[in-house]
Amino acid sequence: MIHTLTAYPAYKDSGVPWLGKVPAHWEVRRLRNTVETRISNVDKHSKEGEEPVRLCNYVDVYRHERIHSNMEFMKATASVEEIERFRLEKGDVLITKDSEVWDDIGVPALIESSAPDLITGYHLALLRPKQVVEGAFLLRALQSPQVAYQFYVEAKGVTRYGLSHGAIKSAVIPLPPLPDQNAIMRFLDWAELRIRRVIRARQRRIKLLDEYKRVLTHQVVTGKFNVRTGQPYPAYKPSGVEWLGRVPEYWEVRRLKTIVDHINKQTNTKNEEELYIALEHVESWSGRLLVSSREAHFTSAVKRFRTGDILFGKLRPYLAKVVQPKQNGVCVSEFLVLRARSVIAPEYLEVVLRSALAIDFINSSTYGAKMPRAEWTFVGSMLFPLPSLSEQTAIVEYLNGQTAKIDAAIAATRREIELLQEYRTRLIADVVTGKVDVREVATQLPDEPAEEAAELMEADEITEGEAENDAAT
Structure with a gap:
């Protein structure tokens, strides 16, 4: 279905060099004309005399594309005025305003459900859509590299980068009519669910291959089979060690x-x-x-x-x-x-x-x-x-050969995931900038179970979080 997408019937010059031409019936507007922007100054401290709140912080936005009120948030306090100004509402979009690296600036997350005590934390900007734009479309627009690049260019700093209020409001986005926005959101949600399904399957494959490699290593170094013959050893004896179990008799x-x-x-x-x-x-x-x-x-x-x-x-x-x-x-x-x-x-x-x-x-x-x-x-x-030195050498050579094959399969699978992620980014960019017309296709799409989409997204976010933690350690 994606391969049958075509261009819109007519285009016009957007007046923005990086955006090029857009569909003739679309507008191009700055964020100041499409959203209300609020820069949060609510820190993580708890103070006497203030109201208890839950803070949606930088990490929550960075790791979650969609924010739900039932997630775990940091507890803090805020004044009545701060709560009123920075309370999150369904349809709001948060972006990261400050970061140690420039390409982590402007990462968006959509608020899908909220609560009276859930407010915006420090280092974030709250974008509240006006009547001309849907929050879910704004999320997709901000995910496109063309729009995001504006934030990268405007981020100022040396060891830490930040966006000014003015830089955020001056960013330009393509703005289709609301019916087109709804068609785009429906199509991209449908496509993303399928991409996530495939990515999730590839991630499961990697976990299985990793587990197989560890099991194989354990079987070989504890003598469960002879690497020269592929068969168990003739006789075994208790090792006296629980984690080793029985070992070949002559080891x-x-x-x-x-x-x-x-x-x-x-x-x-x-x-x-x-x-x-x-x-x-x-x-x-x-x-x-x-x-x-x-x-x-x-x-x-x-x-x-x-x-x-x-x-x-x-x-x-x-x-x-x-x-x-x-x-x-x-x-x-x-x-x-x-x-x-x-x-x-x-x-x-x-x-x-x-x-x-x-x-x-x-x-x-x-x-x-x-x-x-x-x-x-x-x-x-x-x-x-x-075992003997000659058998030690045989074990190492066997494991090197087997793990090389497994590692090659893992590397190929990781490359598949990278390509799928690149495809997702390109698809979002082409759709939200009007390079392809999804209106007719969107009307033919089946309804998707919301539970599956949420489950896949949560699983991907957990996997990404685990990867970042591994890298940090």
Whole structure:
């Protein structure tokens, strides 16, 4: 149905270079003529003598395209005047007014339901539509790159960017008649539901592939099958370790401290050619070094490591930050530096330490609520599966081959998601700027269950939030 869309019958010059031509019966207006703009100054504090309120804050808008009154909001207080001025109403649109990066300026969210105590928080602008524009259309217009770019250009600042009241009111949007707006909203809601369905299916595929990779690693390093034959080993014995279970009969089970050396050589300097590795430089669960730098400035002591050592992140060990650097360097003290002895291959040591059950076992020993840490005394005492060196090599080669295939499938799926998101952005832009006519198509669309749309949107927002949190850690 989307492929059959055509242009409008007639166009005119919009008078705006970046917008070009628009349908002949459309208008082009500045926001000052289409919405009432209010810049919130309500902070997050609670003060005596003020009324209790719930604040819709920057993060709520950034992470949720649509705001509902039953969401979790920060509790604060506000004066009667502030409540009256910044209380949210259904159909309002909020945009992010300030940010540390310029392309996070002007992110919109539509208020779909409200409550008497729900008001606009700091760093946000409240846009209340006048009779000429629907809030849902305004949301889509502000999502289009052409309109959003106006905010990027007008954002002022060096380390933090912000929009002035005047810059917001001066932004230009294409303005179809209300019937056209309703047709556009209906069509884009229909298209977005289908795009989200596909994206959600791809996200489920990635989770399944990640889980398969972890299960496969566990099965291999605990000897559930022989990687050379693909069959179980002839005989097994109890390992004496709950997380290991039974292991092949001829495997050893030894404490980690008997097969590796814990290196705790500290220094306040580094050579020019040495790497500097901090926790944020290591990708969780993959062992990939995201960023390595030969330039570093540190005020506290760091640890020396050499090529072949294994670095294990002891702060928040559940993040599974385990890496084998390819050259000498220094790392922050939140890593355990482990050097394999002659009985264990460094690559095998890395694989087992990054396995899900080993991580879970180590994480069970941590202390500290906000910054949980593991200690060498516990990690060094854990019992470790130890096949022969030749079998360790076979295990590593097998896992490298299998995980490479899985990682390639994950990368391809992520690319599909990126393309779908790019397609969504382009579709919104083409529709709200009048490049394609959706009026006739919109009349033929079936009604969609609102519950499914809300569920898909919430699931996507949770996934995006989890990704941002992972990146932050």
